[in-house]
Amino acid sequence: MRVIAAMSGGVDSAVAAARAVDEGHDVTGVHLALSRNPRSYRSGARGCCSIEDAGDARRAADVLGIPFYVWDMSEEFADEVVDDFVAEYTAGRTPNPCLRCNEKIKFAAVLDRALALGFDGVVTGHYAQLRAAHDGTVEMHRAIDHGKDQSYVLGVLTQEQLAHSLFPLGGTDKTSVRAEAEQRGLQVAQKPDSHDICFVADGDNAGWLRDKLGPKQGAIVDEDGETLREHDGAYAFTIGQRRGLRLGVPADDGKPRFVLDIEPVSGTVTVGPREHLRVDALDGIKPLWSGRVPGGRLDCTVQLRAHGDEHAASVEVDESEVRVELRDPAYGIAPGQACVIYDGTRVVGSATIAQTRRVTV
Structure with missing residues (x-):
């Protein structure tokens, strides 16, 4: 397969690209330039979009011996991620810009451009697993390393996008990935993981x-x-x-x-008081399904934050919304966050939380 490897400049995307090369794919490395003024974004190792990151990605591509390009996605990023972040906070909601970036940039704009250029798919360093289902569809499952699992922020991906995605790290833990990077001579082997929101330069x-x-x-x-x-x-x-x-x-x-x-x-x-944050039900809008659209009522689990716990739940689905009843309560859940629905380790889909209902105490 001819694939684009999205190379952020971190260790995960570098090792993912290397594994794609080992598997015999024709790999081209791409770094996304997301800022109209790169110096306005974070420098150093706390973010994922700094000037230094672009250099690290290029050096990793050189070690792997693959072509490397920088794609300017700054206009799309500003429109779909930054402006959305501001609008959501203005409306009193709590957005997740990383989830929005995956949906609109890394697996929409980038994949669309890759397919238009004749590539077959996109490789990323996300920690999630893809499996072929009996009916020929592609299922997304949690990563083996649950501490690094990123299926929550990938819960917005559709079946068409999953069919053109590769996640080589889903069956590996982070310690092994760093060790492999060392063995391959990648300078980013011990580079700290990115944190915070990349377009907020000082983390404030x-x-x-x-x-x-x-x-x-x-x-x-x-x-x-x-x-x-x-x-x-x-x-x-x-x-x-x-x-x-x-x-x-x-x-x-x-x-x-x-x-x-x-x-x-x-x-x-x-x-x-904290007890008044208790939530036992919520409504979600704008559902996105990773495969077949489920019908009726699902007995499942849901995750409501990027690093939050799973909650046993009953989910009722219709065309435009989902209604979730939690069997164990959640606390501090805000409109604008994502509710990702799981059947065991498999991602069923996601929805944006529109409102929550609290237990009266």
Whole structure:
């Protein structure tokens, strides 16, 4: 197969490309330039889109002896990921930009361009497994290394996209990947993993949003509506947040308070006890299915955060939404996050959380 290897400049994508070469594929390395001004994105090893990363990707391609190109995807990235991130926070929701990037950039724009250029698919360093089902479809399963499993952020992929994807690392743990990189002479073998949001240069999400949106005063209130203090922007808060509230006056019971609700129009942030974050049901919109569209009610598990726990659930599906009843409660779940549905280790699909329902205590 003629394949594009998406090379971020990290150890995972470099080893994935190397394994694709070993398997006999005709591999071309591609690094995605995602910033209109590369110096405005993170430098160093904390992100995944820095100038240094492009150089690391090129050196890895040289070691592997494969062609290497840089594709400018900055316009698509700004429109589909950055602008969406700002809009979601403005609406009082909590987006996952990495999931959005996988959906719209790495497995839509990149794959579309690769197929248009005559390639057969795209190789990435994601930790997930692909298996052929009895009916000829491609199933996506959790990675062997559950600590590195990335099936949650890949839960937006459709059957057409999975059929043109290769994830060579899904059956390997991260320690083995680093050891293999050392053996292959790849300089990125011990490069730290990327963290945080790549387009927020200093990791200060609230400060970045404040620069984009400007201050917008509102109130932090308790559940009785009593104002505890003013704030400069509701976008600095997320559902379930405890740290950084700076309330000064403790709750009557002396227990910590958490963000329970964000009202984007007035900017009102409501805080209260952790037990009021409990969620036992949620509604999801814009469902995306990894294979056949399920019908009726599913007994399954769901994951509600990128590194969150699985929850036993019952899911009812119709054309435009899913309704999820959790058999064990979740806490601090916010609209805008993704609900990814699993049947054992297999990804069934995903939906965007529109609203949650809490147990009355």
